[in-house]
Amino acid sequence: xxxxxxxxxxxxxxxxxxxxxxxxxxxxxxxxxxxxxxxxxxxxxxxxxxxxxxxxxxxxxxxxxxxxxxxxxxxxxxxxxxxxxxxxxxxxxxxxxxxxxxxxxxxxxxxxx
Numbered sequence: 440x441x442x443x444x445x446x447x448x449x450x451x452x453x454x455x456x457x458x459x460x461x462x463x464x465x466x467x468x469x470x471x472x473x474x475x476x477x478x479x480x481x482x483x484x485x486x487x488x489x490x491x492x493x494x495x496x497x498x499x500x501x502x503x504x505x506x507x508x509x510x511x512x513x514x515x516x517x518x519x520x521x522x523x524x525x526x527x528x529x530x531x532x533x534x535x536x537x538x539x540x541x542x543x544x545x546x547x548x549x550x551x552x
Contacts, residue, residue: 446461457525533547
């Protein structure tokens with residue numbers, strides 16, 4: 440069965456950096472588009488990034504362009520989100536997904552002074 444496990448969240452000051460990881464198992468990882476989403480309390484889920492099978496970024500949220508980079512390592516079955524110059528608005532829980540049908544449990548990012 441498909442399993443996605445996010446990690447790497449934490450608490451940082453504005454301007455700090457974090458790298459999120461999503462470890463995938465139960466399917467042929469290299470054949471699928473993978474995505475990052477985020478959701479803040481009381482708000483709608485937001486599509487952050489898509490990464491194609493060959494490590495091409497096919498979508499990146501406008502508000503994170505120039506700050507976030509999404510990439511994957513197919514040999515390690517892992518999806519990553521490198522987040523730099525973090526802002527308080529980046530505080531939501533982050534989820535990885537395959538096909539928007541399989542989801543991880545999420546990892547919390549908190550950006551505050």
